[in-house]
Amino acid sequence: MVKINEVAEAAGVSISTVSYALSGKRPVSEATRHRIETAVRELGYSPNAGARMLAGDRTHIFALTEPFRRDTHAPTHMAFVLATAIAARQNGYDVLLLTDEDAQAGMQRVAANGLVDAILVLDVAPDDGRVALARQISTPAVFIGIPDDHDGLICVDLDFEAAGALAVDRLADRGHRNIGLIGQPDIAYAKSNFPPRVLRAVEARAAERAVRLGFRSAGEVDASAAAVAARVDALLDGGATALVLHATDSVHAVVLDRLRTRGLSVPGDVSLVSVAASFDMSTLAQSIDVIPLVPDSSCALAVDLAMRALTTEPPASGLHLIPPTYIDLGTVGASRA
Amino acid sequence: MVKINEVAEAAGVSISTVSYALSGKRPVSEATRHRIETAVRELGYSPNAGARMLAGDRTHIFALTEPFRRDTHAPTHMAFVLATAIAARQNGYDVLLLTDEDAQAGMQRVAANGLVDAILVLDVAPDDGRVALARQISTPAVFIGIPDDHDGLICVDLDFEAAGALAVDRLADRGHRNIGLIGQPDIAYAKSNFPPRVLRAVEARAAERAVRLGFRSAGEVDASAAAVAARVDALLDGGATALVLHATDSVHAVVLDRLRTRGLSVPGDVSLVSVAASFDMSTLAQSIDVIPLVPDSSCALAVDLAMRALTTEPPASGLHLIPPTYIDLGTVGASRA
DNA sequence: TTGAAAGCGATACCAG
DNA sequence: CTGGTATCGCTTTCAA
Numbered sequence: 001m002v003k004i005n006e007v008a009e010a011a012g013v014s015i016s017t018v019s020y021a022l023s024g025k026r027p028v029s030e031a032t033r034h035r036i037e038t039a040v041r042e043l044g045y046s047p048n049a050g051a052r053m054l055a056g057d058r059t060h061i062f063a064l065t066e067p068f069r070r071d072t073h074a075p076t077h078m079a080f081v082l083a084t085a086i087a088a089r090q091n092g093y094d095v096l097l098l099t100d101e102d103a104q105a106g107m108q109r110v111a112a113n114g115l116v117d118a119i120l121v122l123d124v125a126p127d128d129g130r131v132a133l134a135r136q137i138s139t140p141a142v143f144i145g146i147p148d149d150h151d152g153l154i155c156v157d158l159d160f161e162a163a164g165a166l167a168v169d170r171l172a173d174r175g176h177r178n179i180g181l182i183g184q185p186d187i188a189y190a191k192s193n194f195p196p197r198v199l200r201a202v203e204a205r206a207a208e209r210a211v212r213l214g215f216r217s218a219g220e221v222d223a224s225a226a227a228v229a230a231r232v233d234a235l236l237d238g239g240a241t242a243l244v245l246h247a248t249d250s251v252h253a254v255v256l257d258r259l260r261t262r263g264l265s266v267p268g269d270v271s272l273v274s275v276a277a278s279f280d281m282s283t284l285a286q287s288i289d290v291i292p293l294v295p296d297s298s299c300a301l302a303v304d305l306a307m308r309a310l311t312t313e314p315p316a317s318g319l320h321l322i323p324p325t326y327i328d329l330g331t332v333g334a335s336r337a
Numbered sequence: 338m339v340k341i342n343e344v345a346e347a348a349g350v351s352i353s354t355v356s357y358a359l360s361g362k363r364p365v366s367e368a369t370r371h372r373i374e375t376a377v378r379e380l381g382y383s384p385n386a387g388a389r390m391l392a393g394d395r396t397h398i399f400a401l402t403e404p405f406r407r408d409t410h411a412p413t414h415m416a417f418v419l420a421t422a423i424a425a426r427q428n429g430y431d432v433l434l435l436t437d438e439d440a441q442a443g444m445q446r447v448a449a450n451g452l453v454d455a456i457l458v459l460d461v462a463p464d465d466g467r468v469a470l471a472r473q474i475s476t477p478a479v480f481i482g483i484p485d486d487h488d489g490l491i492c493v494d495l496d497f498e499a500a501g502a503l504a505v506d507r508l509a510d511r512g513h514r515n516i517g518l519i520g521q522p523d524i525a526y527a528k529s530n531f532p533p534r535v536l537r538a539v540e541a542r543a544a545e546r547a548v549r550l551g552f553r554s555a556g557e558v559d560a561s562a563a564a565v566a567a568r569v570d571a572l573l574d575g576g577a578t579a580l581v582l583h584a585t586d587s588v589h590a591v592v593l594d595r596l597r598t599r600g601l602s603v604p605g606d607v608s609l610v611s612v613a614a615s616f617d618m619s620t621l622a623q624s625i626d627v628i629p630l631v632p633d634s635s636c637a638l639a640v641d642l643a644m645r646a647l648t649t650e651p652p653a654s655g656l657h658l659i660p661p662t663y664i665d666l667g668t669v670g671a672s673r674a
Numbered sequence: 675t676t677g678a679a680a681g682c683g684a685t686a687c688c689a690g
Numbered sequence: 691c692t693g694g695t696a697t698c699g700c701t702t703t704c705a706a
Contacts, residue, residue, distance in 0.1 A: 001449070001451055001475075002449075003699060003700090004699065004700065005699085013676075013677090014676065014677045014678075015677085015678090015699095015700080015701095016676075016677060016678080016679095016701080016702075017675085017676060017677075019700070019701060019702080020676090020701090020702090023701080025701090025702085026675085026676090026702095027675070028675075028676085029675060029676090032675085032676085044449060045449075046446065046449035046450040047450060047699080047700065048391070048450055048451050048698085048699050048700070049387075049390060049396070049447075049450045049451055049452040050386075050387050050388075050389070050390025050391035050396065050451065050698080050699075050700090051387075051391050051682090051698070051699035051700040051701085052387070052450075052699080052700060052701080053386060053387025053390065053391075053682090053700095054385070054387035054388050054390075054391050054681095054682045054683065054684085054698085054699080054700075054701090055681080055682055055699075055700040055701040055702080056682090056700070056701055056702090057682095057701090059386070059387065061433070064434075068415070068419060072415075074411035074412040074414075074415045075411040077411075077415065078405070078409075078411045078414065078415060081434070081436075082405060082436055085434050085436040086436065086438075089436075089437060094433055094434070094435075094447075094452070095433065095434045095436075096398070096431055096432065096433050096434070097401075097418070097422050097431070097432045097433070097434050098431075099418075099419055099422040099423065099426075099432075100426060101423075109383065110431075112338065112339075112381060112382075112383035113383040113384060113385055113386045113389075114338055114385050114386055114387065115386040115431070138338075222620040283559045340683060340684090341683065341684065342683085350692075350693085351692065351693045351694075352683090352684085352685095352693090352694095353685080353686075353687095353692075353693060353694075353695090354691085354692060354693075356684070356685060356686080357685095357686085357692090360685080360686095362685090362686080363686090363691085363692090364691070365691075365692085366691060366692090369691085369692085384683080384684065384685095385682085385683050385684065387682080387683075387684085388682070388683035388684035388685085388698090389683085389684055389685080390684090390698090391682085391683080391684070391685090391697090391698045391699065391700085392683075392684040392685040392686080392697075392698055393684075393685055393686090393698090394685090675706105676705105676706085677704105677705085677706080678703105678704090678705085678706100679702100679703090679704090679705105680701105680702090680703080680704095681700105681701090681702090681703100682699105682700090682701085683698105684697100684698090685696105685697085685698085686695100686696095686697090687694105687695090687696085687697100688693105688694090688695090688696100689692100689693085689694080689695105690691105690692085690693080690694100
């Protein structure tokens with residue numbers, strides 16, 4: 001493996017000049033910089049990671065903790081991991097996966113041995129145990145998701161409350177006075193952070209706008225299509241003229257299928273809005289108005305905050321909510337009721 | 338952060354003794370070892386990662402390269418990543434995610450800066466570009482999957498050929514003389530490594546046993562249930578009395594559904610075997626005989642080989658095929674044809 | 675604009 | 691069985 005002194009010799013300069021030319025932390029004359037860059041390229045030099053970590057004050061690695069629960073939606077999860085990794089790379093960072101059975105053990109380890117500069121916390125639960133740990137360790141942590149007790153933490157997330165309210169407003173504006181919300185699996189309302197937030201926001205705004213609201217979770221994690229369809233029926237039979245979906249892709253498909261089976265057209269008979277969907281909706285039988293949860297935005301912001309936490313004093317602790325965007329694809333029409 | 342000299346002072350020994358007590362590379366008296374361990378625990382000491390990398394000959398990190406393609410099956414993919422991370426941790430290793438747009442760039446980077454001790458290569462394509470790179474760099478690589486050109490590489494995989502043959506044998510033994518194979522999406526036969534291997538093995542064994550074989554891929558990546566059902570019909574109408582499935586979970590569900598719709602019982606009217614499924618089949622409407630692809634086995638073996646590659650000379654290059662296991666759940670019966 | 679040299683915190687050799 | 695210390699490759703202060 002090529003070392004910095006070989007580059008220095010090849011370029012006819014000192015070691016420190018090479019270091020500075022590469023880091024840009026000190027001006028280097030155009031001429032020597034060019035000779036150095038050439039040498040680096042020709043020798044295929046890359047600064048030794050261990051030496052850099054030891055001598056410098058950066059490891060150039062972020063940790064990503066992600067507990068895997070049974071109800072974890074793999075595609076969504078993957079999208080977040082990918083988006084994080086890409087955002088990190090754009091800042092010269094690599095991502096270390098922490099998947100210890102005990103999520104906290106992993107965090108503690110990397111915080112104790114200085115392997116990473118910051119920890120990105122994924123799949124945050126309302127009562128997440130990593131919250132307490134984050135407060136103890138000195139390695140900065142950025143939460144992608146908002147735990148109940150988030151005092152002094154750095155958190156990033158879609159503004160779920162605003163998203164839920166926005167969906168209701170849109171429907172109320174078009175005259176709908178009875179809407180249904182199809183939600184996540186039951187367990188998600190206990191174990192996950194955002195489903196309750198959406199639910200509460202939708203309930204609150206519906207109340208404000210004097211709209212009747214029916215709510216049905218998606219039931220069990222692997223609920224059959226029939227079971228989900230029954231829940232759709234329940235809402236429609238209750239007089240709902242519009243449905244808000246805060247659900248997985250397969251539930252979206254079942255809903256569309258059910259409407260078709262019942263001979264209901266969208267938006268003619270029923271209006272449809274999807275909230276906080278982060279999957280590829282282009283594979284559905286028909287497009288649906290959506291207020292999407294864009295992993296790329298959240299993760300890029302999280303990485304950005306992590307970078308800032310390494311320099312800024314004090315850190316940008318607090319909630320960083322991403323404002324929702326309504327994508328109109330024509331599936332919300334005027335109410336006929 | 339606690340350093341080794343603090344531990345040494347607390348325990349009243351030299352820093353070298355602390356180091357040896359922790360690594361076990363030199364005998365340490367029971368008494369002093371105990372004092373050291375106590376000090377380590379009380380101070381919460383963990384050897385600095387950078388210093389260890391620089392001074393030692395191990396980084397204690399593995400890289401995991403995993404290109405994401407459009408047809409990547411997220412749950413399966415996640416299972417492999419998780420299994421790898423767990424196996425690595427059991428060997429004291431952490432896992433670094435390489436998800437650069439250009440997979441090779443990432444490999445090259447970590448190979449050049451010595452960040453990792455070995456690279457685990459996931460989601461291997463038949464003509465994978467990472468093969469050539471693996472031969473150039475000095476960091477050992479272990480492929481989970483087998484590229485066409487695997488000369489001198491270390492590869493781990495389920496013995497897909499044996500698995501395919503085993504499925505055919507099982508059916509042929511019970512008198513089936515006309516079987517159908519439902520496969521992966523079309524693109525997988527071009528881009529992925531194992532689908533063609535299963536197909537060829539099934540074809541070959543069918544020929545040997547004088548069994549008629551009908552083959553249908555799963556069509557497009559997001560083929561509709563109807564499209565898949567049509568393929569099932571084609572095989573059954575062609576006289577197949579048994580089906581071999583080498584497909585995703587959703588295709589399995591469609592097949593079961595289609596058989597029920599046609600009023601066919603399993604194994605009464607049609608026998609069923611699933612080959613190389615790595616997903617949780619317990620959520621299907623009915624269990625199916627399966628020759629599973631167990632991510633845990635493959636990944637544990639891969640990590641094991643990586644560990645060996647760090648010490649053994651010469652490395653254990655070559656194919657490491659995991660023998661298939663047949664799990665009998667009673668969905669293969671005697672042919673009535 | 676450039677160089678020399680002092681660490682960073684472990685590991686492992688050489689002594690005792 | 692235990693200590694001292696050179697060493698790993700880089701970053702960064704101090705000097706010029």
